[in-house]
Amino acid sequence: MKKNIVIIEGDGIGPEVTRQSVRILQTIADRSGHEFNFIYCLMGAGAIDKTGNPLPDETNEACLNSDAILLGAIGHPKYDNDPSAKVRPEQGLLKLRKSLQLFANIRPINTYPSLHHLSPLKNKNLEGVDFLIYRELTGGIYFGKKELSEDGTKASDECVYTKAEIERVADLAFHFAQKPERRKKLTLIDKANVLETSRLWRKTVKEMAERYSDVKVDYMYVDNAAMQIMQNPKQFDVVLTENMFGDILSDKASVLSGSLGLLPSASVGKGIVLFEPIHGSYPQAAGKDIANPLGSILSAAMMLEYLGMNDEASLIREGVNWTLQNGFVTKDLDPVNFYFTSTIGELISDYVSGKIPGSVKKDNSELRKSTII
Numbered sequence: 001m002k003k004n005i006v007i008i009e010g011d012g013i014g015p016e017v018t019r020q021s022v023r024i025l026q027t028i029a030d031r032s033g034h035e036f037n038f039i040y041c042l043m044g045a046g047a048i049d050k051t052g053n054p055l056p057d058e059t060n061e062a063c064l065n066s067d068a069i070l071l072g073a074i075g076h077p078k079y080d081n082d083p084s085a086k087v088r089p090e091q092g093l094l095k096l097r098k099s100l101q102l103f104a105n106i107r108p109i110n111t112y113p114s115l116h117h118l119s120p121l122k123n124k125n126l127e128g129v130d131f132l133i134y135r136e137l138t139g140g141i142y143f144g145k146k147e148l149s150e151d152g153t154k155a156s157d158e159c160v161y162t163k164a165e166i167e168r169v170a171d172l173a174f175h176f177a178q179k180p181e182r183r184k185k186l187t188l189i190d191k192a193n194v195l196e197t198s199r200l201w202r203k204t205v206k207e208m209a210e211r212y213s214d215v216k217v218d219y220m221y222v223d224n225a226a227m228q229i230m231q232n233p234k235q236f237d238v239v240l241t242e243n244m245f246g247d248i249l250s251d252k253a254s255v256l257s258g259s260l261g262l263l264p265s266a267s268v269g270k271g272i273v274l275f276e277p278i279h280g281s282y283p284q285a286a287g288k289d290i291a292n293p294l295g296s297i298l299s300a301a302m303m304l305e306y307l308g309m310n311d312e313a314s315l316i317r318e319g320v321n322w323t324l325q326n327g328f329v330t331k332d333l334d335p336v337n338f339y340f341t342s343t344i345g346e347l348i349s350d351y352v353s354g355k356i357p358g359s360v361k362k363d364n365s366e367l368r369k370s371t372i373i
Helices: 014-032 045-051 057-064 089-100 113-118 163-177 196-209 222-231 243-257 294-306 310-325 341-352 362-367
Strands: 002-010 035-040 068-073 102-110 130-136 146-148 155-157 185-190 216-221 238-241 264-269 274-277
Touching: 002 014, 002 057, 014 035, 014 068, 014 294, 014 310, 014 341, 045 089, 057 089, 068 294, 089 102, 089 264, 089 274, 102 163, 102 243, 113 310, 130 163, 130 243, 163 185, 163 196, 163 238, 185 196, 185 222, 185 243, 196 216, 216 222, 222 238, 222 243, 238 243, 264 294, 274 294, 294 310, 294 341, 310 341
Parallel strands: 002 035, 002 068, 068 274, 130 238, 185 216, 185 238
Antiparallel strands: 102 130, 102 264, 146 155, 264 274
């Protein structure tokens, strides 16, 4: 199978984690007889520095003509710390989402028994956690009209949703909730007691629920949801919410697994799909080979699944589980006995290539190399 995959390494730790995913994808291609044509493109702060544009036309065109996109991370402190900046790295990502009509972001939330000790929750609350957050991606306050008074003392951000925007992401969430492996439950998270947009979300989802009679629907205010995700995360199956709420809640849910660096995501729409870890660019760690690449690697697994390569995706996930079970983790998960970003990538690449370890040479573990297998 031949596929054209756009690689946008992005900013900060983006290049480091993405290179590990590409390494593993190439191993998968070599092992399974696939051909991946990796097309490297600019977006974000690096694109601004080189072209003045956070999303160069060449990048947008390449994405439109690709089979899938793998993104690292976007953002740089020199723009974050400058409120007067007219051009920002994040504008490139927002523009790309609009161009590709990526209206939904899907974020799976799972836990790993070997990492339960890193979560603030008790083990009994972490066992069996398995839910997905469907976040609307191209509407709401992030895309609304923004105004700042001339004297700089008053600002506003408009939040707008149409019924059609709600229906298309809700339809995806309902369909996923119907899958045999799911529990046939959908939770809409809103703030319908205060916000008019939330009232439209609730009204629309209630109407749609009549067409999905096999799916149980419940409704939860966002402030309560923030608490429930910590107190009883097992209650959730498929979560549906608007743009800003989904952004915040999915980042909060990352503590269930042990680290923000573990979570993948897919942004879907009417055609091309973009895959990326949910973490930011983490510039403090850039160039140090300490960032967690598993969110990116699991995003690559989601991409293979989307491309119809289910067995290959499962193999990558097995490799990720193997590293975690054997304690081969990055600094965010173990500040003392940690392994480098590149070492984790090398280990998983070795795993998927068929070099399955029979034993672990713990005496060599301090080398931080895959001579440990």
